[in-house]
Amino acid sequence: MAFLSSRGRYAINALEEDDVLADKIIRSGRQVIKMNRGDPPAYFKTPEYIIDAYIEALKENRTGYSDATGIHELKEAVSARYKRLYGINFNPGKVTITQGVSEALLFLNSMLINSGDEAVIFRPYYTQYLPDLEFYGGKAILERYSEKDNWNVDLDGLEKSIKKSIKRKRKAKYLIITNPNNPTGTVLDLKVLKEIVELSKNYGMILVSDEIYDEIVYNGAAFTSISKIAKGVPHMILNGSSKVLDSTGFRIGYMIIPEEDKRSLEMNAEAKNLSRVRLSSNTPAQYAVAAGLRNVVAHQQAVRSMVNEIAGRVNFASRLINESKYMNTVKPSGAFYIFPKLDMKMLKIKDDKEFVDRLLEEECVQVTRGSGFGDPGHIRIVSLPPKEILETAIGRIEAFCKRHSR
Amino acid sequence: MAFLSSRGRYAINALEEDDVLADKIIRSGRQVIKMNRGDPPAYFKTPEYIIDAYIEALKENRTGYSDATGIHELKEAVSARYKRLYGINFNPGKVTITQGVSEALLFLNSMLINSGDEAVIFRPYYTQYLPDLEFYGGKAILERYSEKDNWNVDLDGLEKSIKKSIKRKRKAKYLIITNPNNPTGTVLDLKVLKEIVELSKNYGMILVSDEIYDEIVYNGAAFTSISKIAKGVPHMILNGSSKVLDSTGFRIGYMIIPEEDKRSLEMNAEAKNLSRVRLSSNTPAQYAVAAGLRNVVAHQQAVRSMVNEIAGRVNFASRLINESKYMNTVKPSGAFYIFPKLDMKMLKIKDDKEFVDRLLEEECVQVTRGSGFGDPGHIRIVSLPPKEILETAIGRIEAFCKRHSR
Numbered sequence: 001m002a003f004l005s006s007r008g009r010y011a012i013n014a015l016e017e018d019d020v021l022a023d024k025i026i027r028s029g030r031q032v033i034k035m036n037r038g039d040p041p042a043y044f045k046t047p048e049y050i051i052d053a054y055i056e057a058l059k060e061n062r063t064g065y066s067d068a069t070g071i072h073e074l075k076e077a078v079s080a081r082y083k084r085l086y087g088i089n090f091n092p093g094k095v096t097i098t099q100g101v102s103e104a105l106l107f108l109n110s111m112l113i114n115s116g117d118e119a120v121i122f123r124p125y126y127t128q129y130l131p132d133l134e135f136y137g138g139k140a141i142l143e144r145y146s147e148k149d150n151w152n153v154d155l156d157g158l159e160k161s162i163k164k165s166i167k168r169k170r171k172a173k174y175l176i177i178t179n180p181n182n183p184t185g186t187v188l189d190l191k192v193l194k195e196i197v198e199l200s201k202n203y204g205m206i207l208v209s210d211e212i213y214d215e216i217v218y219n220g221a222a223f224t225s226i227s228k229i230a231k232g233v234p235h236m237i238l239n240g241s242s243k244v245l246d247s248t249g250f251r252i253g254y255m256i257i258p259e260e261d262k263r264s265l266e267m268n269a270e271a272k273n274l275s276r277v278r279l280s281s282n283t284p285a286q287y288a289v290a291a292g293l294r295n296v297v298a299h300q301q302a303v304r305s306m307v308n309e310i311a312g313r314v315n316f317a318s319r320l321i322n323e324s325k326y327m328n329t330v331k332p333s334g335a336f337y338i339f340p341k342l343d344m345k346m347l348k349i350k351d352d353k354e355f356v357d358r359l360l361e362e363e364c365v366q367v368t369r370g371s372g373f374g375d376p377g378h379i380r381i382v383s384l385p386p387k388e389i390l391e392t393a394i395g396r397i398e399a400f401c402k403r404h405s406r
Numbered sequence: 407m408a409f410l411s412s413r414g415r416y417a418i419n420a421l422e423e424d425d426v427l428a429d430k431i432i433r434s435g436r437q438v439i440k441m442n443r444g445d446p447p448a449y450f451k452t453p454e455y456i457i458d459a460y461i462e463a464l465k466e467n468r469t470g471y472s473d474a475t476g477i478h479e480l481k482e483a484v485s486a487r488y489k490r491l492y493g494i495n496f497n498p499g500k501v502t503i504t505q506g507v508s509e510a511l512l513f514l515n516s517m518l519i520n521s522g523d524e525a526v527i528f529r530p531y532y533t534q535y536l537p538d539l540e541f542y543g544g545k546a547i548l549e550r551y552s553e554k555d556n557w558n559v560d561l562d563g564l565e566k567s568i569k570k571s572i573k574r575k576r577k578a579k580y581l582i583i584t585n586p587n588n589p590t591g592t593v594l595d596l597k598v599l600k601e602i603v604e605l606s607k608n609y610g611m612i613l614v615s616d617e618i619y620d621e622i623v624y625n626g627a628a629f630t631s632i633s634k635i636a637k638g639v640p641h642m643i644l645n646g647s648s649k650v651l652d653s654t655g656f657r658i659g660y661m662i663i664p665e666e667d668k669r670s671l672e673m674n675a676e677a678k679n680l681s682r683v684r685l686s687s688n689t690p691a692q693y694a695v696a697a698g699l700r701n702v703v704a705h706q707q708a709v710r711s712m713v714n715e716i717a718g719r720v721n722f723a724s725r726l727i728n729e730s731k732y733m734n735t736v737k738p739s740g741a742f743y744i745f746p747k748l749d750m751k752m753l754k755i756k757d758d759k760e761f762v763d764r765l766l767e768e769e770c771v772q773v774t775r776g777s778g779f780g781d782p783g784h785i786r787i788v789s790l791p792p793k794e795i796l797e798t799a800i801g802r803i804e805a806f807c808k809r810h811s812r
Contacts, residue, residue, distance in 0.1 A: 003669055004676055005520045005542070013682035016474060041470035051469070054690075055461050063457070064447035065654045068422060099505055099657070102684035114411045128683065135683075136411070248471045249689030251505070251657075263409050270410055276419035277534065277541075278508035282688040283655030284460075 010135040014127045014372020018357065022366050032364045033393045035382040038182065038336065040246045040306070043384045047302040050245060053291030057284035065280040069272045070097025070254070074286045077293035078239075078254055084296065085214075086225045090258035096271040099281050101212050101253040104238045105132045108208060108255075111270040112173045113138040118165050120175035120205065122153060124339060124373035126182050141165055141172055142374065147341065150330055151186035153177070155195055162203050174206040174236075175199070180213040180223060183339040183373050183380040185314065185332020187221035190229075197230045206263070207235040212253075213335040215244040215303050218311035221333035227258060234264045241289040243335075244303060250285040310336050310383075313390060317383045320394045326401035327379075338381045339370065348404050352376050358404075363396040416541040420533045420778020424763065428772050438770045439799045441788040444588065444742065446652045446712070449790045453708040456651060459697030463690035471686040475678045476503025476660070480692045483699035484645075484660055490702065491620075492631045496664035502677040505687050507618050507659040510644045511538045514614060514661075517676040518579045519544035524571050526581035526611065528559060530745065530781035532588045533774075547571055547578055548780065553747065557592035557736055559583070561601055568609050580612040580642075581605070586619040586629060589745040589779050589786040591720065591738020593627035596635075603636045612669070613641040618659075619741040621650040621709050624717035627739035633664060640670045647695040649741075650709060656691040716742045716789075719796060723789045726800045732807035733785075744787045745776065754810050758782050764810075769802040 015036055022032045069075075075092035082088050098104040105128055113119070115137030121129050122143045130140055141161050146154040165172050177196065179188045200207035209226035217223045227237050240253030257268040275281075292299060318331050321340050326347065329340035342355060349355050352369040356379060360366050370378025383390060421442055428438045475481075481498035488494050504510040511534055519525070521543030527535050528549045536546055547567050552560040571578050583602065585594045606613035615632035623629045633643050646659030663674040681687075698705060720738050727735050727746050732753065735746035748761060755761050758775040762785060766772050776784025789796060 004517055004672055005523075007520075008517060008676050008679065011516075011676065011679040011683055013474070013679075013685075016682050019473070037471055039470045041467065045467055046469040051464050054464055058457050058460055061447065061451055063452040063653050063655045064445045065443055067425070068419070100685060106684070110417075111410055111414055114413075117411075132683070247469050249469045249686060251686060251688045266410055270414050270417065273414065273417040273419075276422050277417055277538070278512070279419075279506060280655060280657060282657045282691060285688060285691075 007135050010131040012131050015368055018360055018366055021357070021360060025360070025364060030364050032360070032366055033385070033389060034366045035385065035393060036366045036368050038243070038382050038384070039248050040243060040336075040384060041248055043386070044246050044306050044309070046246045047292070047298065049295050049298040050247060050288050050292040054284055054288035057287035062284050062287055064283060066283040066286055068276040068278070068280055070095065070275070070281060071283070071286045071290065074290040077290045078256065081293050082225070082227060082256070086228045088227050088258070090256065094256055094258045094268060096255045096268070096275055097281050097286060098240070098253040098255055098275070099251045100242060101210060101238045101240050102128065104253050104255045105129070107271055107274045108174070108236065109133050109136040109138060110274060111267060112206065116170065118170045118172045120158070120162065120172050122177060124183050124370065124375035124378065126178050126210065127372050129176060130374060139170070145181070145184060145186065147330060151181060151184040152189055153192045153196065155192065159199060162199070162205070166203070172203065172205050174208050176208040176210065178210045179226075180217060180334025182213065182335050183337045184330065185335050185337050185339065186330070187217055187223050187334040190222070190224050193224055193226065194229060197226070197233055200235070201233045206267070207233060208238065209235065210238040212239055212243050214239065216307055216310060216336065217334045218307055219315070219331065219333040223334065227256070232259070234259050234261055234267075236267065241292060245289060245292045246302070246306060247289070247292070250289060251282060252285050252289045313385070313387060314338065314383045316387050317381065317390045317394060320391065324398050324401065326398070326405070336382060336384050338383050339373075339378050340381070341378050344377055346405050347401060348406050352379060355379065359397060359400050363400050365393045365396050413541050416537040418537050421774055424766055424772055427763070427766060431766070431770060436770050438766070438772055439791070439795060440772045441791065441799060442772045442774050444649070444788050444790070445654050446649060446742075446790060447654055449792070450652050450712050450715070452652045453698070453704065455701050455704040456653060456694050456698040460690055460694035463693035468690050468693055470689065472689040472692060474682040474684070474686055476501065476681070476687065477689070477692045477696065480696040483696045484662065487699050488631070488633060488662070492634045494633050494664070496662065500662055500664045500674060502661045502674070502681055503687050503692060504646070504659040504661055504681070505657045506648060507616060507644045507646050508534065510659050510661045511535070513677055513680045514580070514642065515539050515542040515544060516680060517673060518612065522576065524576045524578045526564070526568065526578050528583060530589055530776065530779035530784065532584050532616065533778050535582060536780060545576070551587070551590060551592065553736060557587060557590040558595055559598045559602065561598065565605060568605070568611070572609070578609065578611050580614050582614040582616065584616040585632075586623060586740025588619065588741050589743045590736065591741045591743050591745065592736070593623055593629050593740040596628070596630050599630055599632065600635055603632070603639055606641070607639045612673070613639060614644065615641065616644040618645055618649050620645065622713055622716060622742065623740045624713055625721070625737065625739040629740065633662070638665070640665050640667055642673065647698060651695060651698045651705075652708070652712060653695070653698070656695060657688060658691050658695045719791070719793060720744065720789045722793050723787065723796045723800060726797065730804050730807065732804070732811070742788060742790050744789050745784050746787070747784050750783055752811055753807060754812055758785060761785065765803065765806050769806050771799045771802050
């Protein structure tokens, strides 16, 4: 009999599985171009007005526990942000502050999933969606974002799958989307979003929208928050400071459950209960993020400058990738990832896992295997580094492909 | 069929269940003396050298993700601390940085407990031990700290219980103690600790020692870390910055699994895997805590001054409580809690829950019900406030008892 619990097998994170190897390479004196973590502060200094607010909170001795569900100032700032950006109104009490969206995902599954319950996840998914669901005993109904349709939701078959789930007496408890998407960089069409809202409503699934990249949109794309079109349908918005406020290391996320139906009220109360189990999020960081959300002028300036720079880098890297005969990518219009498809037929390499491991060992470039997002035959490249590094890295990927071509 | 998952019923926290009522009272314009949260920074300024290190980390842009398992500097500082305080050696790789001991408790249960597995918990227990175990499907073997034996472990019957568990084919996976104790303030005897180590070894239970108050010891008590006497026996130390470094709101804890046996190695690897699921702890706070642990002279000065003050307050409050005919307490020698037994026969009040709720409503004093620690008929009082507040609060408790006496 195994000593550890069986859920341990789901405690995995594809984004970091090669970190041990990368560290070994670094310790041996070689440099590694790390393109596996979506970590803006590694390339863009966290805006000064946010740092200043953080320091102020520390100087004012805001170092004790906060309310487990989050400080009121931050909940109010989140509420005001949604009013300002999306024109929607909800009470600050509908917000629960979490230790990053990572914790919000654990709360989501923990509150909804009994062993055997199902949930709809679209491939390629953010790496943690599937293991987090399975960690709590859930099963995924794996649907697809369609690569040939610019990674939009493939609605054909989705309804059929949900009906099958119902036949198995295993009604899908929730459906989760990421918009803008990680790993594809796609901003979902309004039309598609509306259909997803409709489906969620018709089949009584909680609609979960992970909108952590909501202000990182470019190339003319138009982002719509689910909160804007799901009025009357139970839904949950996941967001936080990590990407848009360029502060991944603060670990401040939030979960909004704005509706007033019975299920939404139950979920909101449960989010609060779950937050109390771990007492508090980091207190001074919450004050920093509240200031980051409230200081609209400084924020707009900072985010505009960061997004412009990101757009330039992503477009540059996408062009280089599409010049290669070994891979090609849909051009992203949000977030900062590129998710090229490898032409595996041209390569003497078994799969994306071997590709990623050997690329790291041979070329000191760390990217993530597509199978970690549920989509083998792809790799995810974080396109945050400056153009000269992107050029070097993609040049090495190209050289690697050439060396291993059939 | 319930919509929320069944584990939701274990997402409870007795320490905060009256916060909503307390907030309501505060909003109505009355002041509440809050003695429910063990939150040193509310009464003692976090030492300046720690704040300075935190600010320095922010100014140096340490705002991105850290290694999920924690920054190396902090793991090294933890390792050096244990060498300095307890003379034991372990590799920094044996340390996993967690978001407070709260998260470490979730990791513990998550890694060891399959549905139906058992664990030994002593009553009165820290509020989260039981619900956290049950949250992951576990069952408690509830043993006792004995009030008449200065809240030391009641070893009679413990071995019998473990044998019963084995008969049920439900071997207890772990045994957890808190030393110094919350809520009783007891520092466990070395003799008792040695017997617990022996029992854990004989019955193959992982010995878990929550030592978050390890430097908050007074009245001549001598604290022994389990790590010092459990050499060769698989064990796990839980600790963090919250209490000793007076920084609860940083959310920096750690889990040490120092041994080299197969189970310890498996648990240590699993702790790392679990940490990767949520990407990172707060990064600048880790640098602050690393500095807090490394700066030994400044630390000793700060902790000595805080502990002296705490000892004075706890002794003062204990004396006042023992002057009452409605309650009496064992005199604590560690941490900063007092856990008096109420003489319920003398009161026209049903139980400790009613006592606590009505005390809050009528006297604006918030304490925690003993049943939240598995020991009805008691209340827990956080004795961190200055003497004049302690005097007022205990005076009000006394008046409350008088008013409701039989």
